[in-house]
Structure formats: C-alpha cells, structure tokens
Amino acid sequence: MLPEWVVETLRKRGIELSMIGDIVYKLQKPYNADLKMEDCMESVKIVLGKREVQYVLCTGIALDELAEKKLLPQPLQSIMDCDESLYGVDETLALGITNVYGMIGLTSFGYLDKVKPGIIGELNNRKNGIHVFLDDLVAGLAAAASARIAHNDPKAKVYGE
Amino acid sequence: MLPEWVVETLRKRGIELSMIGDIVYKLQKPYNADLKMEDCMESVKIVLGKREVQYVLCTGIALDELAEKKLLPQPLQSIMDCDESLYGVDETLALGITNVYGMIGLTSFGYLDKVKPGIIGELNNRKNGIHVFLDDLVAGLAAAASARIAHNDPKAKVYGE
Amino acid sequence: MLPEWVVETLRKRGIELSMIGDIVYKLQKPYNADLKMEDCMESVKIVLGKREVQYVLCTGIALDELAEKKLLPQPLQSIMDCDESLYGVDETLALGITNVYGMIGLTSFGYLDKVKPGIIGELNNRKNGIHVFLDDLVAGLAAAASARIAHNDPKAKVYGE
Amino acid sequence: MLPEWVVETLRKRGIELSMIGDIVYKLQKPYNADLKMEDCMESVKIVLGKREVQYVLCTGIALDELAEKKLLPQPLQSIMDCDESLYGVDETLALGITNVYGMIGLTSFGYLDKVKPGIIGELNNRKNGIHVFLDDLVAGLAAAASARIAHNDPKAKVYGE
Numbered sequence: 022m023l024p025e026w027v028v029e030t031l032r033k034r035g036i037e038l039s040m041i042g043d044i045v046y047k048l049q050k051p052y053n054a055d056l057k058m059e060d061c062m063e064s065v066k067i068v069l070g071k072r073e074v075q076y077v078l079c080t081g082i083a084l085d086e087l088a089e090k091k092l093l094p095q096p097l098q099s100i101m102d103c104d105e106s107l108y109g110v111d112e113t114l115a116l117g118i119t120n121v122y123g124m125i126g127l128t129s130f131g132y133l134d135k136v137k138p139g140i141i142g143e144l145n146n147r148k149n150g151i152h153v154f155l156d157d158l159v160a161g162l163a164a165a166a167s168a169r170i171a172h173n174d175p176k177a178k179v180y181g182e
Numbered sequence: 183m184l185p186e187w188v189v190e191t192l193r194k195r196g197i198e199l200s201m202i203g204d205i206v207y208k209l210q211k212p213y214n215a216d217l218k219m220e221d222c223m224e225s226v227k228i229v230l231g232k233r234e235v236q237y238v239l240c241t242g243i244a245l246d247e248l249a250e251k252k253l254l255p256q257p258l259q260s261i262m263d264c265d266e267s268l269y270g271v272d273e274t275l276a277l278g279i280t281n282v283y284g285m286i287g288l289t290s291f292g293y294l295d296k297v298k299p300g301i302i303g304e305l306n307n308r309k310n311g312i313h314v315f316l317d318d319l320v321a322g323l324a325a326a327a328s329a330r331i332a333h334n335d336p337k338a339k340v341y342g343e
Numbered sequence: 344m345l346p347e348w349v350v351e352t353l354r355k356r357g358i359e360l361s362m363i364g365d366i367v368y369k370l371q372k373p374y375n376a377d378l379k380m381e382d383c384m385e386s387v388k389i390v391l392g393k394r395e396v397q398y399v400l401c402t403g404i405a406l407d408e409l410a411e412k413k414l415l416p417q418p419l420q421s422i423m424d425c426d427e428s429l430y431g432v433d434e435t436l437a438l439g440i441t442n443v444y445g446m447i448g449l450t451s452f453g454y455l456d457k458v459k460p461g462i463i464g465e466l467n468n469r470k471n472g473i474h475v476f477l478d479d480l481v482a483g484l485a486a487a488a489s490a491r492i493a494h495n496d497p498k499a500k501v502y503g504e
Numbered sequence: 505m506l507p508e509w510v511v512e513t514l515r516k517r518g519i520e521l522s523m524i525g526d527i528v529y530k531l532q533k534p535y536n537a538d539l540k541m542e543d544c545m546e547s548v549k550i551v552l553g554k555r556e557v558q559y560v561l562c563t564g565i566a567l568d569e570l571a572e573k574k575l576l577p578q579p580l581q582s583i584m585d586c587d588e589s590l591y592g593v594d595e596t597l598a599l600g601i602t603n604v605y606g607m608i609g610l611t612s613f614g615y616l617d618k619v620k621p622g623i624i625g626e627l628n629n630r631k632n633g634i635h636v637f638l639d640d641l642v643a644g645l646a647a648a649a650s651a652r653i654a655h656n657d658p659k660a661k662v663y664g665e
Contacts, residue, residue, distance in 0.1 A: 026579065052267075072494075073445050073592050079580045080593045084563070092575055096509065097562045107333065109556050110563045112285040113600040117593060120442050123395050124273040131292015172268065172394075187418065233655075234431050234606050240419045241406070241432045248405075253414055257348065258401045270395050271402045271439060278435040281603050284556050333555075374589075429655065434607040446595040453614015494590065 022070040030082055034155055035147075040140040041065045044163040047138060048129060049170050056170070064166040068121065074165070077117040081154030088151040101153050111154045115161035122168035130164035183231040191243055195316055196308075201301040202226045205324040208299060209290060210331050217331070225327040229282065235326070238278040242315030249312040262314050272315045276322035283329035291325035344392040352404055356477055362462040363387045366485040369460060370451060371492050378492070386488040390443065396487070399439040403476035410473040423475050433476045437483035444490035452486035505553040513565055517638055518630075523623040524548045527646040530621060531612060532653050539653070547649040551604065557648070560600040564637030571634040584636050594637045598644035605651035613647035 028038065045061040068074055087093050088101035100108055112134065119126035134157060137145055141163075144156040189199065206222040229235055248254050249262035261269055273295065280287035295318060298306055302324075305317040350360065367383040390396055409415050410423035422430055434456065441448035456479060459467055463485075466478040511521065528544040551557055570576050571584035583591055595617065602609035617640060620628055624646075627639040 072590060076583065076591050076593050077596070079577070079583075080567070083577050083580050084567075086577060087570060087575065092570065094562070094566050094569060097566050100559065100562075105559075107286070107555060108559050109285040110559050110597065110600060112289055113560070114593065114596060116285075116288075116599070117446060117596040120445060123442060124270040124277075124439060125268070127277075127288070128273055128292040128295040131289040131294075132296035133292075134289040135293035233429060237422065237427075237430050237432050238435070240416070240422075244409075244416050244419050245402070245406075247416060248409060248414065253409065255401070255405050255408060258405050261398065261401075266398075268394060269398050271398050271436065274399070274439040275432065275435060277438070278432060278607065281606060284603060285600065429608070431607040434611055438607075438610075446592040446599075447590070449599075449610070450595055450614040450617040453611040453616075454618035455614075456611040457615035 023066050024075070027069050027075055027078065030079060034082055034085070034152070035144075036140065036155070036159060038062060038065055038069075041159060041163050041166065044133065044139050044141065044159075045166045045170070048133070048163065048167045052171070053174055060170065061166065064169045065162065068118070068162055068165045068169060071121060074118050074121060074162070077114055077161075078158055081111065081114050081158045085151050085154050088153065101151055104151075104153055108153065111157040114154065115157040118158065118161035119164045119168070122165050122172060125171050126161075126164045126168035129167050130161055133160035133164055184227050185236070188230050188236055188239065191240060195243055195246070195313070196305075197301065197316070197320060199223060199226055199230075202320060202324050202327065205294065205300050205302070205320075206327045206331070209294070209324065209328045213332065214335055221331065222327065225330045226323065229279070229323055229326045229330065232282060235279050235282060235323070238275055238322075239319055242272065242275050242319045246312050246315050249314065262312055265312075265314055269314065272318040275315065276318040279319065279322035280325045280329070283326050283333060286332055287322075287325045287329035290328050291322055294321035294325055345388050346397070349391050349397055349400065352401060356404055356407070356474075357466075358462065358477070358481060360384060360387055360391075363481060363485050363488065366455065366461050366463065366481075367488045367492070370455070370485065370489045374493070375496055382492065383488065386491045387484065390440070390484055390487045390491065393443060396440050396443060396484070399436055399483075400480055403433065403436050403480045407473050407476050410475065423473055426473075426475055430475065433479040436476065437479040440480065440483035441486045441490070444487050444494060447493055448483075448486045448490035451489050452483055455482035455486055506549050507558070510552050510558055510561065513562060517565055517568070517635070518627075519623065519638070519642060521545060521548055521552075524642060524646050524649065527616065527622050527624070527642075528649045528653070531616070531646065531650045535654070536657055543653065544649065547652045548645065551601070551645055551648045551652065554604060557601050557604060557645070560597055560644075561641055564594065564597050564641045568634050568637050571636065584634055587634075587636055591636065594640040597637065598640040601641065601644035602647045602651070605648050605655060608654055609644075609647045609651035612650050613644055616643035616647055 042058060042061040042065050045064060046058055050056050088098065091098060093101060115130060119130040133141060141156050141160050144152045203219060203222040203226050206225060207219055211217050249259065252259060254262060276291060280291040294302060302317050302321050305313045364380060364383040364387050367386060368378065368380055372378050410420065413420060415423060437452060441452040455463060463478050463482050466474045525541060525544040525548050528547060529539065529541055533539050571581060574581060576584060598613060602613040616624060624639050624643050627635045
C-alpha cells in the first residue's frame with residue numbers, strides 16, 4: 022500500500038515519517054486522551070498510501086529539487102530562490118493532500134502552516150537547500166492524518182448515538 | 183458599498199466590526215510594523231462590501247437563528263443543538279468568504295478557527311444562543327481582510343522589483 | 344451505513360437514488376465500457392453513507408424547505424425566491440460533497456452544474472417549490488459517486504503497473 | 505499590469521490570448537447578448553495581470569517544459585509522460601487561478617475541463633510535446649475571465665435593485 026519510493030523521497034529531503042507522526046500526536050492528543058503515537062504513525066502511513074497524495078508529494082518535491090539545481094525557467098527560479106511570501110502555489114498544491122479527509126483537514130493545515138511546529142518550522146529556517154514546497158507538504162500530510170483520526174474517533178459527539 | 187443591513191445583522195448577533203478589526207490587527211501586525219487599526223477596519227469593510235461575502239454571511243447567520251428558534255428539520259436541529267465537532271458545513275461555508283483573497287486567506291482561516299482569538303473564542307464559549315456558524319464566519323471575515331492587507335503590502339518581497 | 348432518513352429526505356424533495364445513478368452512469372460509461380448501472384447505484388449509496396455528505400445534504404435541503412415556508416430572514420428569503428445567479432452559496436456547500444473523492448469530483452461537479460443533465464435540469468425548471476440548493480446537491484452527489492468509480496477503475500492508466 | 509513575460513510564456517507554448525478570449529466569449533454569450541469579443545479579451549488580460557495567477561501559470565508551464573526535457577525525477581517523469589488520468593495535480597493547481605473570482609469560476613472550470621472546447625481540446629490531442637498542465641491552466645484562465653464578466657454584468661438579477 023505504501024510504496025518504498027514514497028518513504029525514500031521524503032527521507033532524501035530530511036523527513037522521517039516519525040516527524041510527521043509527532044505533529045499529528047501533538048495536534049490530536051488534546052481531543053483524545055487515549056491516542057497513542059502508533060495510531061498517529063498508522064494514520065500517516067495510510068494517508069501516504071493514497072495515490073493522489075503521492076502525486077502531490079512527488080510534484081512538490083520535484084519543484085524544490087529542480088530549484089536547488091537552478092533548472093527552473095525564469096521567473097519561477099527567482100521566485101523560489103527568494104521564497105516569495107505571496108507565491109501561494111505551495112499552499113494550493115497541499116490542498117490536494119488535505120482535501121482527502123474533508124474540511125477538518127483544511128483548518129488543521131491552516132493552523133500548522135502558520136504555527137509551524139516541529140519539523141515544519143525547522144524546514145522554514147533551514148539555511149541549506151530550497152524547501153518552498155516541503156514545509157507545506159508536511160503540514161498537509163499531518164493535517165490529513167489528524168483529520169482521519171478525528172473522523173474515526175468513536176467518542177466524537179454524533180447525533181442519535 | 184457596505185449596506186446597513188450587513189452591519190446590523192452582525193450587531194444583532196453581538197459582533198461589532200471593531201472586534202473583527204482587532205483580530206486582523208493582531209494577525210498582520212507581526213508582518214507589517216506600520217499597520218494601523220484604521221487600515222484593518224477599512225479592510226474589514228471592503229470585504230463585507232463584497233456581494234458573495236454578504237450572501238455567505240446572511241446564510242450562515244440564518245441557520246444559527248433558525249436553530250435557536252428550533253425551526254430546523256431533523257436531524258439538522260439536533261446536530262446544531264449539540265454543535266457536533268465533525269459537522270464541517272460551517273467551515274465549508276466560510277470558504278466562500280476566505281476564497282475571495284486567495285490561498286493566503288485559507289491558511290489564516292485555519293489558524294483562526296483553531297486558536298480562536300478574541301471574539302471567536304468568546305462565541306465558542308457563549309452559553310446563550312447557538313453560534314455554530316457565526317464563529318467560522320467571523321474567522322473567515324478576519325482571514326479575508328488579513329489576506330487583502332498582505333496582498334497590498336508594498337513591502338512584500340516580489341521578484342524583480 | 345446508509346440511514347433511512349437520508350433516502351427519505353431526498354424522496355420528499357422528489358429525488359430517487361436511481362435518478363442520481365442515471366447521471367453517474369452517463370458520466371462514466373464513456374470511460375468504462377464494462378460499467379453497470381448497479382455499480383453506479385452502489386457508488387451513490389456509499390457516498391450517501393458518509394457522514395460529512397449527510398451533513399451537507401440536510402443543511403442544503405433545510406434551506407430550500409425553509410425558503411418555501413417563507414421562514415428565512417431577509418434578505419436571504421428574497422435571494423432564494425428569485426434564485427439569484429450570483430448567490431454561489433449552493434455551489435460552495437456542494438463542495439463539501441465533491442471534495443470527498445478529490446479533484447476529479449470537483450471538475451465533474453462543474454460540468455454537471457453547467458450542463459444540468461437528467462433530474463438536475465428538471466429541478467432547475469420546476470415551477471413548484473424552491474430548489475436553489477437541491478440541484479447542486481444532486482450534482483455534487485453524482486460527481487462524487489463518479490469520482491469514486493474513476494478512482495477504483497482497475498484499468499486506469501497508472502505508472503509502473 | 506500585464507508583464508510581457510506572461511504573454512511570451514503562453515505564446516511559446518502555442519497559446520495566443522485570443523484563443524482564451526474565444527472560449528470566454530462562447531461561454532458567456534448565451535447569458536449576455538451585448539457581450540463583445542473585446543470585453544472578453546480585456547477580462548483575460550485583467551486575470552493574467554494578477555500576481556497569483558502569474559505564479560500558477562509559470563509553475564504549471566515549467567512542469568510541462570521540464571517533462572519534455574526529461575528533467576523530472578521519477579516517478580513524476582513517467583506520470584507526466586503517460587498523462588495519467590488520476591494525476592489531478594494539474595486540476596489542483598488550476599484552482600489557484602479559478603478561485604480568484606469565486607465559486608462561479610470553479611464550476612465553469614469543471615465544465616471546460618470536461619468539454620474541452622477550442623484550444624483546450626487541441627492541446628489534449630496534440631501529438632508533440634507534453635501539455636499535462638497547459639490545458640488545465642487555459643481552462644482555469646478562461647473560467648476566471650468568464651466569472652469576472654458574470655460578476656460585473658449590470659443586468660445580473662440582484663435582490664433589492
């Protein structure tokens with residue numbers, strides 16, 4: 022279900038699945054006292070196993086890598102080099118990941134994108150390499166994995182149950 | 183541009199435009215040292231002057247009011263009474279507001295929806311009345327007004343300028 | 344999985360599941376010669392079995408019904424009475440349905456919303472009652488059910504398979 | 505407002521602004537008998553003058569060009585080579601364009617993406633080069649330009665006017 026190239030592609034960019042699991046855990050723990058780190062890791066793996074998520078991931082990471090190699094046409098190369106605050110294509114792309122588990126994923130994504138906890142903040146401050154897309158992709162993955170947990174929580178308040 | 187009924191509809195639900203302006207100010211000030219409260223108020227008014235924003239606003243507030251009057255059909259009435267955490271239609275509706283200024287608005291909305299600063303948090307804790315939609319609408323308005331300021335910031339890093 | 348109230352709520356508004364199944368069949372048949380009507384019906388039922396879809400459905404239909412009973416506050420009542428072309432909240436709401444199966448659902452929704460095949464067009468021309476939301480909800484359901492079929496098509500071209 | 509590189513980038517990929525204007529004209533003429541081709545061309549130019557639209561455009565076209573040069577990492581290169589039907593990142597990216605004028609743009613985009621009128625269909629059938637993103641970008645531009653015209657139509661039915 023989760024092809025090896027997905028894990029490898031993230032690893033080459035400095036992302037271990039446990040870093041994403043950590044963010045999911047911190048995000049969902051306040052709502053769910055029984056939540057375990059292994060539930061979060063499983064949720065991250067299921068999200069990464071989805072084909073549309075893999076498509077978004079390899080596209081965004083390709084853009085970061087090509088920017089590092091100075092292979093992008095202008096003005097895109099300059100935009101990526103200076104990490105323009107209004108670029109927005111990175112957030113748009115990440116929607117293709119967060120959408121997978123509905124609107125809850127979208128709001129968590131916005132939160133993570135702003136607060137930048139854990140590895141997301143480190144990526145943002147990293148001096149080496151270009152990570153315009155990677156931080157948004159990681160935020161999108163963590164948001165989707167969190168939304169999946171929220172949807173499956175048997176203690177969620179539901180009418181008539 | 184900003185019809186009186188829009189201001190009145192918000193006021194009847196306990197929202198003054200300055201409460202939204204406050205959220206915008208706190209959100210944008212860190213990025214823009216010259217920002218003034220009056221810039222934020224102007225941005226809120228321009229967002230509220232847009233027809234599609236007014237449409238979303240009056241629809242969401244109507245649902246809150248009808249829920250208070252117990253006029254909604256089942257199971258919607260029960261869902262609104264217990265403010266189900268997975269409902270999500272309130273967030274979906276608010277997208278119709280945040281979209282107006284692009285993806286930046288979307289991420290700010292997610293942040294505000296999670297952190298619930300100022301009046302958004304008060305609405306969430308208010309014991310009287312039903313405010314399932316109102317807190318998301320206010321977050322959406324503040325996010326859109328913030329995005330508008332960010333887009334117009336003359337000091338935003340832009341390639342080739 | 345598919346609660347009785349969902350089927351009943353649609354039926355009261357003149358929608359049988361088979362009408363949605365018909366639209367799905369016509370939409371997907373050109374891409375999939377083996378597709379059977381029963382596959383389409385199953386897909387419609389699975390989409391309708393999702394909680395977030397049910398939430399959107401009962402909210403949109405409640406707004407149509409309340410408009411018929413003249414119970415909406417102004418200016419929303421007038422907007423619904425004249426079916427304003429720029430209202431847009433009906434399309435926004437339907438996104439909460441189409442999003443469930445990703446971007447493919449979104450483009451099919453746009454197509455159905457414009458071409459209005461089958462019951463969608465009939466709803467649009469119906470002289471009795473108010474169906475501002477219902478036609479978009481049905482388009483959203485058909486789009487999501489179609490996207491689900493497309494995602495599960497074993498003959499879809501996929502790299503490395 | 506509309507930088508020369510935007511027009512040139514499209515031209516190098518075989519797209520003249522008039523081809524986009526043609527699609528807008530055919531899409532909006534049925535709703536607006538007074539519409540002139542020059543109104544459509546003006547709307548296309550205003551959409552192309554927006555910074556967030558330019559960002560999306562140059563990113564999508566860069567991916568097409570890099571795919572032609574076989575410079576993309578795997579599996580993205582193979583996905584683009586065979587134009588996988590479930591890829592979806594092209595549609596996601598185009599949302600960054602259609603969103604600029606709200607939900608109306610979104611439904612028109614879905615329609616154009618399915619029906620593929622004019623140059624959109626030609627791109628889809630072109631034997632030379634890779635145009636995975638370009639057809640969706642053109643559909644997004646035409647949809648946004650159409651939505652802009654619809655929003656500004658003085659004859660649009662609006663309550664209380």
